[in-house]
Amino acid sequence: MRLTILSNLNAERVARRPAVIVTDMANGEHRLVxxxxxxxxxxxxxxxxxLRSGKSGLExxxxxxVFLTVYVPPPKLVITGAxxxxxxxxxxxxxxxxxxxxxxxxxxxxxQERFPDVKVIAEWPDKALPPLGVDRYTAFVxxxxxxxIDDPALLHALNSDCFYIGALGSKKTHARRVERLKSQGVDxxxxxxxxxxxGLSIAAVTPxxxxxxxxxxxxxxxxxxxxxxx
Numbered sequence: 001m002r003l004t005i006l007s008n009l010n011a012e013r014v015a016r017r018p019a020v021i022v023t024d025m026a027n028g029e030h031r032l033v034x035x036x037x038x039x040x041x042x043x044x045x046x047x048x049x050x051l052r053s054g055k056s057g058l059e060x061x062x063x064x065x066v067f068l069t070v071y072v073p074p075p076k077l078v079i080t081g082a083x084x085x086x087x088x089x090x091x092x093x094x095x096x097x098x099x100x101x102x103x104x105x106x107x108x109x110x111x112q113e114r115f116p117d118v119k120v121i122a123e124w125p126d127k128a129l130p131p132l133g134v135d136r137y138t139a140f141v142x143x144x145x146x147x148x149i150d151d152p153a154l155l156h157a158l159n160s161d162c163f164y165i166g167a168l169g170s171k172k173t174h175a176r177r178v179e180r181l182k183s184q185g186v187d188x189x190x191x192x193x194x195x196x197x198x199g200l201s202i203a204a205v206t207p208x209x210x211x212x213x214x215x216x217x218x219x220x221x222x223x224x225x226x227x228x229x230x
Contacts, residue, residue, distance in 0.1 A: 005032045009071065016073040016135055018051050025058070025065040035136075052223050073137045074099055075222060080125055080153040081143030082109035085168070088211035089141070090118045096219065098139070103128040105149065125153035139164035139218045141198065145173075151180055158190045164221040166198035166214060195221075 005021070009032055012019040018035045022043065038047045046059050046068070054072045058065065077093045079086050082104040093100050100118040103125055104110040110122040121128040134140060140157035142150040145168060154177075157165045167177065174196040181191065199213030200220075 002030065005030055008032055008034075013071055013073070016133070016137060018070070018072040018137075020047055020050065020071070021069040022047075023067040023069065025067060054223075073135075076101070076132075076134075076138040077141065077218070078103065078129070078132060078134060078138060078157075079141045079143060080104065080149055081141075081145075081168075082106065082111070082114060082120065083143050084207040085143050085210050085214070087114060088208040089214055090115060092211055092215045093218075094118065096215065101132060103153065104144065125149060125156060129153060129156045134160040134162050136161045136163060138162040139221070140166070141214060141218075142167040143198075145169065147177070147180060151177070151184070154181065154194065155184060155186070158186055158193060164195070164218050165193050166195040166217065168198050168210075169196060171197060 020033045050068045050070050056070045075098050077098040077100045079102045103121045105124045107122045200217045204210045204213045
């Protein structure tokens with residue numbers, strides 16, 4: 001592999017941007033495809049499939065057989081709300097390979113004792129979220145039911161390109177949330193990004209069941225094409 005390709009690849013990885021090394025199996029030639037260039041690439045569909053799955057592999061293409069070596073950042077899950085659902089959701093997300101952070105200014109809830117294996121930040125979202133680097137490989141979940149905490153957090157998520165945004169609450173609760181967010185300048189396209197009521201519709205009742213429905217929806221959003229994930 002040429003040094004320039006390796007250098008450019010390392011730069012993409014440091015910036016948490018996905019990339020693919022395409023190797024022509026007939027002649028051994030390598031080329032780097034950055035995520036920003038996928039849409040204009042001749043192998044667009046194949047590249048998008050492998051980036052969604054995060055898996056490398058061999059592919060037959062009209063121009064011959066290629067091997068795609070996929071580099072994607074480890075996904076992150078940012079949760080506002082150190083609540084019972086979070087206690088069930090956090091270990092599930094960690095088992096699925098997510099780096100989990102919980103943000104909640106309520107120090108009685110946001111404790112390492114309640115969440116022993118994840119990063120817990122007992123600060124208000126406007127202070128806690130900017131340093132976390134919410135990006136394309138971040139899922140964001142709002143679970144507090146408190147607009148003073150969830151609304152600023154949702155605004156931060158909506159101003160990023162995170163792949164998933166979900167918010168706990170009934171349809172009535174979400175309707176009131178929509179009014180508040182629109183008064184803060186969020187347009188219809190932004191509102192449409194929020195999965196609410198959160199999670200897949202599996203008639204979940206208990207916190208662990210709700211956590212399962214949320215985690216399944218997050219994985220679907222990460223791995224499936226956008227139109228199939230909602």
